Amino acid sequence: MNWSLAGINKPSLPTILRSQLIPVLVLIVLFAGACQKDVSRQGSNNVLYWSSNNGGEIKFAKWAVENWNKSHPDQPVHFQPIPEGQSSEEIILAAVVAKTTPDIYSNIWQGLVEFYGRSGILVPLDTLNGFTEFLQQRCDSLTIAEITSSDGHIYQVPWKINPFMTIYNERILKEMGLDSFPSSYSSYLAAAEKFKKDTNGDGYVDQWFGNTSVKLAWYQRLFNFYPLYLAASGGMPIIKDNRANFNNEHAVGVFRFLQELYQKNYFSKQAESAAQDLFIAEKYATKWTGPWEIEYLEKFKREGFSYNFHPMPVPDGHTGPIYTYCDPKSMVIFNTCKNPQLAFEFIKSMMSEAGDLEFLNTTNQLPRRKNMAELPGFQAFFDKNPKMQAFAEQAAHVRGADNCEYLIEVFDIISQEYEACVLYGTKTPEDAIADAEAAVNVLLRANEK
Amino acid sequence: MPSQLRKRLLPYLIVSPYLIHVVLFVLFPVVFSIVLTFHKWNIISPMEFVGVDNYLHLFQDRLFWKSILNTLQFLLVHIPLQIGIALLLAYFLNEKLALRAFFRASFFLPVVISGVVVTILWQQLYGLETGILNRLLISFGLGRVDWLSNPKIAIVSIAIMATWKNVGLYVILFLVGLQTVPRSYYEAAEVEGATAWQQFRYITLPAINPTIFMVVILSTVGGFSLFIEPYIMTDGGPLNSTLSAMLYIYKQAFGYYHMGYSATLGIFFAILIMGVVALQKMFLEKEE
Numbered sequence: 036m037n038w039s040l041a042g043i044n045k046p047s048l049p050t051i052l053r054s055q056l057i058p059v060l061v062l063i064v065l066f067a068g069a070c071q072k073d074v075s076r077q078g079s080n081n082v083l084y085w086s087s088n089n090g091g092e093i094k095f096a097k098w099a100v101e102n103w104n105k106s107h108p109d110q111p112v113h114f115q116p117i118p119e120g121q122s123s124e125e126i127i128l129a130a131v132v133a134k135t136t137p138d139i140y141s142n143i144w145q146g147l148v149e150f151y152g153r154s155g156i157l158v159p160l161d162t163l164n165g166f167t168e169f170l171q172q173r174c175d176s177l178t179i180a181e182i183t184s185s186d187g188h189i190y191q192v193p194w195k196i197n198p199f200m201t202i203y204n205e206r207i208l209k210e211m212g213l214d215s216f217p218s219s220y221s222s223y224l225a226a227a228e229k230f231k232k233d234t235n236g237d238g239y240v241d242q243w244f245g246n247t248s249v250k251l252a253w254y255q256r257l258f259n260f261y262p263l264y265l266a267a268s269g270g271m272p273i274i275k276d277n278r279a280n281f282n283n284e285h286a287v288g289v290f291r292f293l294q295e296l297y298q299k300n301y302f303s304k305q306a307e308s309a310a311q312d313l314f315i316a317e318k319y320a321t322k323w324t325g326p327w328e329i330e331y332l333e334k335f336k337r338e339g340f341s342y343n344f345h346p347m348p349v350p351d352g353h354t355g356p357i358y359t360y361c362d363p364k365s366m367v368i369f370n371t372c373k374n375p376q377l378a379f380e381f382i383k384s385m386m387s388e389a390g391d392l393e394f395l396n397t398t399n400q401l402p403r404r405k406n407m408a409e410l411p412g413f414q415a416f417f418d419k420n421p422k423m424q425a426f427a428e429q430a431a432h433v434r435g436a437d438n439c440e441y442l443i444e445v446f447d448i449i450s451q452e453y454e455a456c457v458l459y460g461t462k463t464p465e466d467a468i469a470d471a472e473a474a475v476n477v478l479l480r481a482n483e484k
Numbered sequence: 485m486p487s488q489l490r491k492r493l494l495p496y497l498i499v500s501p502y503l504i505h506v507v508l509f510v511l512f513p514v515v516f517s518i519v520l521t522f523h524k525w526n527i528i529s530p531m532e533f534v535g536v537d538n539y540l541h542l543f544q545d546r547l548f549w550k551s552i553l554n555t556l557q558f559l560l561v562h563i564p565l566q567i568g569i570a571l572l573l574a575y576f577l578n579e580k581l582a583l584r585a586f587f588r589a590s591f592f593l594p595v596v597i598s599g600v601v602v603t604i605l606w607q608q609l610y611g612l613e614t615g616i617l618n619r620l621l622i623s624f625g626l627g628r629v630d631w632l633s634n635p636k637i638a639i640v641s642i643a644i645m646a647t648w649k650n651v652g653l654y655v656i657l658f659l660v661g662l663q664t665v666p667r668s669y670y671e672a673a674e675v676e677g678a679t680a681w682q683q684f685r686y687i688t689l690p691a692i693n694p695t696i697f698m699v700v701i702l703s704t705v706g707g708f709s710l711f712i713e714p715y716i717m718t719d720g721g722p723l724n725s726t727l728s729a730m731l732y733i734y735k736q737a738f739g740y741y742h743m744g745y746s747a748t749l750g751i752f753f754a755i756l757i758m759g760v761v762a763l764q765k766m767f768l769e770k771e772e
Binding site: 253304 | 740
């Protein structure tokens with residue numbers, strides 16, 4: 036532009052700097068300041084704790100932090116829910132890269148801890164004073180073995196679980212003449228055959244015995260294949276000694292059972308509908324779910340709708356306890372923490388008997404501690420919330436996730452074979468499981484360190 | 485500051501925001517991606533140099549080639565469908581119609597709606613048992629269609645949805661093209677006794693040829709970046725029939741944290757797109 040022709044004095048460089056660049060620089064500095072970790076908080080006498088952003092857990096975290104800060108005014112804990120993002124994993128990864136991780140994060144999926152632990156960003160908790168004693172007091176030996184990393188260290192404190200069980204519509208089962216839940220594969224399939232119906236006569240079944248996700252995403256297998264496998268196998272791991280451990284009659288049986296459910300149209304193939312809950316609409320008689328379903332159903336169920344819970348279906352002739360997957364979440368301390376011992380002391384206070392009871396009351400989620408139902412305070416909760424009793428009993432027979440750095444890929448491989456065999460019948464259960472085993476072993480061998 | 489120096493500095497200062505943008509958001513990511521292709525990296529552990537392993541893996545990765553094939557299948561359905569429908573709609577919307585502005589705006593609406601929202605909406609429409617489309621088919625006495633659960637149909641269903649979402653943009657482009665054709669050509673043709681089809685075939689089509697090729701290129705580039713639809717609707721299933729190349733690259737990066745390998749796939753895929761677009765451009769220039 037010709038400034039003089041426009042009748043405007045040409046602005047000098049300092050003027051431009053003042054009017055345009057300086058405000059921009061100020062904004063950049065302010066923005067950088069906002070992004071920076073709160074330096075006033077950094078120090079060895081205080082701790083930053085991130086909880087999940089679930090309402091109940093935030094309430095519990097506030098309670099725990101207030102209690103701690105009252106009794107430890109010189110060692111305060113600062114709390115905030117994990118920043119919003121597509122997933123907590125993404126946020127944690129971003130924080131790790133930016134070195135802005137909190138000292139403590141609760142609600143990390145047990146299956147991910149090995150990945151973080153082996154990457155060297157977590158504090159090996161077994162090196163802290165009193166950790167081993169605390170863990171042994173809280174957890175049974177199976178749980179301790181499950182959370183021990185392949186390098187021999189322990190990077191997590193098991194915190195909470197939400198075991199998967201079968202929920203069923205009591206009225207429907209009663210009307211079908213079933214006095215008890217059909218818990219074996221054959222009785223479940225027989226009941227499914229009886230319940231399947233085309234109610235509107237359009238030539239298509241519109242009432243199914245159950246539904247479970249048909250999506251390919253790896254984590255969906257944690258909610259159908261995996262709990263069924265644990266139930267059938269008595270809690271066998273899928274990865275053992277860094278090799279696939281699931282090419283056995285249990286996994287093949289689970290695939291065959293699920294395949295029959297779909298082939299005979301006993302289970303609906305439709306992805307869950309956002310528009311209508313077909314379990315509440317009594318179009319499904321059963322499904323596999325966790326304790327969160329109770330609060331949801333109590334809010335949305337119709338008048339007269341009654342339901343109950345039962346462990347996962349098992350093969351005919353199964354003996355012994357019925358295990359399931361418990362969707363375990365743990366607490367971890369990141370290696371950016373200046374005082375891991377202090378952080379651990381705070382975690383311990385959150386997981387005291389009183390802390391766990393408060394957590395149960397506030398969130399309706401089970402703490403991962405042994406003999407929970409026998410403790411008086413807990414028993415009072417279960418008396419008041421009888422539907423939770425089934426989950427408390429199930430908690431004695433649960434498994435979490437195997438300690439494998441590549442667990443997501445392992446479940447992704449299983450999911451591919453699940454889809455081919457269970458949903459589309461293009462492979463026999465034997466072939467699908469054998470192919471999954473081979474692919475998992477190739478993956479694990481390729482990544483051996 | 486001497487005025488000579490100020491004069492020399494000023495242009496650089498003025499273009500500096502753009503330069504900073506290019507360096508930070510274009511050059512650095514591209515160079516970093518190329519460096520990554522020779523490394524194994526899971527974001528939080530140190531990078532490990534692996535030479536050309538990632539490239540060798542790429543050529544043996546059957547799933548990646550399947551995802552490329554799926555993307556090409558999608559393009560084969562999506563581009564002709566999109567161009568055909570957009571041209572037809574633009575042709576009618578160029579005529580004197582009642583409520584013409586309303587229809588133009590209506591067809592453009594899906595373009596400005598979030599892709600995620602559109603995908604969730606269509607997921608409900610395509611529902612196997614309770615979806616409106618299947619309920620309609622059944623009410624007309626027809627059989628229902630496994631829109632998203634049949635491996636042979638799923639990618640076509642996604643192409644139909646993507647066409648619905650994007651067609652409005654191409655309608656506008658074609659409208660612009662159609663409005664540049666001189667009215668006198670049609671008047672002369674009418675005097676010569678040309679039918680409506682002949683007018684369309686011998687006047688309209690050649691006149692909007694550059695627009696058609698622009699739409700082909702835009703559709704191709706857009707189609708190659710197919711991601712949201714399979715990510716939300718099918719997660720690449722059934723039987724990997726809707727696994728697009730972009731979705732596969734995303735899974736490698738943010739599902740398994742194979743940053744080096746996903747960068748390799750990304751670079752290879754970018755070269756592939758550039759190749760296809762270069763071919764189309766050559767064809768376009770030849771036509772012109």
